[in-house]
Amino acid sequence: MATMREVAERAGVSIATVSFVLNGTKPVSPATRARIEAAMAELGYRRNVVARALARRRTNILAMVYPALDHRIGSAAAEFFTSAADAARTLDYHLVLWPVGSDGADLRELVGQGLADGVVLTEVQLHDPRLAILQETSTPFTLIGRTAEPGGLSYVDIDFDATVDLALQHLHDQGHRDIALISGDPRFEDYGPYVRTEAAYLRLAKDPLVVPSANTPASGKAAASRLPDHITAVLVLNEYAALGAASTRTVLPLLMTPETAALSTTPLTYLRTPAAELGRLATQALIQQLQGAPTPTPHLLPATLQERP
Amino acid sequence: MATMREVAERAGVSIATVSFVLNGTKPVSPATRARIEAAMAELGYRRNVVARALARRRTNILAMVYPALDHRIGSAAAEFFTSAADAARTLDYHLVLWPVGSDGADLRELVGQGLADGVVLTEVQLHDPRLAILQETSTPFTLIGRTAEPGGLSYVDIDFDATVDLALQHLHDQGHRDIALISGDPRFEDYGPYVRTEAAYLRLAKDPLVVPSANTPASGKAAASRLPDHITAVLVLNEYAALGAASTRTVLPLLMTPETAALSTTPLTYLRTPAAELGRLATQALIQQLQGAPTPTPHLLPATLQERP
Structure with a gap:
């Protein structure tokens, strides 16, 4: 396997610059980055999974944020989670559950660690302090639910x-x-x-x-x-x-x-309740965003009548 | 803030060697590692959180593994999760939930990414294929429940x-x-x-x-x-x-x-059911392990009588 030194020589840059690209610790010009990535590709340089995740800030992990300490996980939340995890798996992602308080405490720290590529936010309040944290940290996200003024956001909700x-x-x-x-x-x-x-x-x-x-x-x-x-x-x-x-x-x-x-x-x-559909649609919308698609059209789904057996 | 180059000069090693220590990509002798770490300390070199987590393989994140696609998250599972997350927070850890199948599919990939320091395994089967994966990958773990032969394992369970x-x-x-x-x-x-x-x-x-x-x-x-x-x-x-x-x-x-x-x-x-106590004790036992304590004594707790109101 090629070393970082060989990549640096091939790209005509210092090892430190290669390291900046790998670790995302300093900005590197797009042209230099492209040269380094080309050198890595030519030499077959393979970073280990975590180093790669770190460099690209991609882990293929999605986090569903649920305020489990404020709201007990009920049957609808269980459906959100199960269907979202299943949809993520189908698209080669893992979805995990983060128990973050409604006030957003802990959320900044978790997204700041770069351990998830994006977030599905649940139990959305009309004025939700967690949104500002996701926006400030440039974290891709989709809501299950919506704020008072959800225009421009990616969300799915009940009609x-x-x-x-x-x-x-x-x-x-x-x-x-x-x-x-x-x-x-x-x-x-x-x-x-x-x-x-x-x-x-x-x-x-x-x-x-x-x-x-x-x-x-x-x-x-x-x-x-x-x-x-x-x-x-x-x-x-x-x-x-x-x-x-x-x-x-x-x-x-x-x-x-x-x-x-x-x-x-x-x-x-x-x-x-269309909980399973909402969990699936939210996950798909988030992954579309991560893959560079424009913010998807929001989905509003009604509940459906189930006549007694 | 000091650069990687300054750390390398101070320690008398190449930048590549500093990078190996930071990224854990190649083994570095204990003496060299100590010299580099001393240089970092003297210069006040601070890695970003993910780089640090990567190097130390520590994220301060614990994962509760629950087979959410096989078993709906019921009220006892919700109690495990909530109490475990709460106990983790008290000890400066974050606990997240991973929906991993009972057969262990996905578990190897998630632990292999090094994104959690340890695992609380739930819905333990008497002969549980997930244990071998945790043992092979040297992942610290505690069980809620126990296998047929749990001697030597860290577990908490109902009596x-x-x-x-x-x-x-x-x-x-x-x-x-x-x-x-x-x-x-x-x-x-x-x-x-x-x-x-x-x-x-x-x-x-x-x-x-x-x-x-x-x-x-x-x-x-x-x-x-x-x-x-x-x-x-x-x-x-x-x-x-x-x-x-x-x-x-x-x-x-x-x-x-x-x-x-x-x-x-x-x-x-x-x-x-003593679900909340078990969630708390399992998390505490896992954190003790991570902090280098020997495998804790297992806890067996009985359910407690609640007389009708």
């Missing part, structure tokens, strides 16, 4: 308008006219899915009525019990809340996984 | 004997004498928790009766319905199976998380 429309239409077809919404925990006022679902419901529903709930069966059940008697059906945003509400009311969960539906004691009709 | 003993004792105190076990899916015959729980039950129970079940409420309910009438109480290994069985029988789940217990329609007494 909340279409999902709520589909849900209300389904209940209307079943004869329901007075339909409430059990929404998310109002403390998460910066969380897109809660804000966008509620906005869509308030725009589309006749005589809207919204009750907040945490994402537990007990909280969902309590929320359902607070509804007035003329309400005949309820949309429920959070899937574990929906399990509790379902014991007392006609409910239609808006974003449920099949695994959670299987936990219901009575068979449920529900809207299936 | 299945003590857990089953506690469960049987509790039901006996409640007056039950005929106690069955709803065990795991018999296809997972190499999975320690199933094998060890069943062995403990068969040894400790009077007139034992075992029925297998997949980890879903429907399967647990079906398994409970197959039990003869003289059985008055049932131990259930899998937590989602326990939710289904609980609708028809007196059950005592053996390894449940509080989040899953909260999904039960009736309040449950259950044995709480």
Whole structure:
């Protein structure tokens, strides 16, 4: 195998300059870089994997950033991760999960180490401090979810308008006219899915009525019990809340996984969250970016109706 | 900041030799390495973080290996990950999650890239092909779970004997004498928790009766319905199976998380899986290894009784 010295001689540069290109420690002019890379190619100089990753800042590793210490990994997050990892593997990447807080602590350090080529950001807030860190460090990224003003960003998200429309239409077809919404925990006022679902419901529903709930069966059940008697059906945003509400009311969960539906004691009709599709599309969009494609068109996907078995 | 050339001059070696030390690309004698490192220290030469990680083969990143494509990330896995990430952070490490198949495909490539200092291996099988890969690549590791012959390995695991003993004792105190076990899916015959729980039950129970079940409420309910009438109480290994069985029988789940217990329609007494403690202890044991301590004493922890509220 050729040595660095031979590469330097062939390219007519110092060993230090070859090292700068290999290690990315100092800027080298494009012409010199090209000469060195040509010399390496001609001599068959092969850097070891880590040295190569270091030089190119490429590891073929993608990181899904999930705030695991703030939000328990639930069934939708598990679907994001599994489908994203599977999509990455198909395209010769590895996807790993980084537990980074919602405030972005740790994120700067992890991306600064250059250990991933790009990031899939999850649990996106409307005003998300993690975006500035990714932009400042020039880290390629795709969002699952979106900020308040996502124009120009690469993202995939649920189409909340279409999902709520589909849900209300389904209940209307079943004869329901007075339909409430059990929404998310109002403390998460910066969380897109809660804000966008509620906005869509308030725009589309006749005589809207919204009750907040945490994402537990007990909280969902309590929320359902607070509804007035003329309400005949309820949309429920959070899937574990929906399990509790379902014991007392006609409910239609808006974003449920099949695994959670299987936990219901009575068979449920529900809207299936497109989590697996979003994980896959986000990974593909990120890899397209890494391969030099322009920022891909965002995808918005509605949940799909799953009739009770 | 000092340059590589100045370091080379000060140490009386070529720039290439400095580069070998920095990049780990060629062996350098301990004496020469010491001279170069002394020169770097005197001149205040600071490598960038990745170069340093590369040279020392240290990234301060730990990887939890979880077969996310084979096993959905359930509530216990989420607890392992969250508590391990938290424990790592306390000790100035980052813990990330690698979705590697049970057969070890991808594991060799990920550890070969030197991107993590050590591995916490989860969902350990009695005969686990991933161990050979970690041993061949000299990767420090700790198991959550253990193989059939774990002597000499660093591991933490549930104390299945003590857990089953506690469960049987509790039901006996409640007056039950005929106690069955709803065990795991018999296809997972190499999975320690199933094998060890069943062995403990068969040894400790009077007139034992075992029925297998997949980890879903429907399967647990079906398994409970197959039990003869003289059985008055049932131990259930899998937590989602326990939710289904609980609708028809007196059950005592053996390894449940509080989040899953909260999904039960009736309040449950259950044995709480020590998942958070195991995640923390495994991470601490791995970091001790990385810091040069001898292989730590394995920890075996029983589940703890949580009386219904």
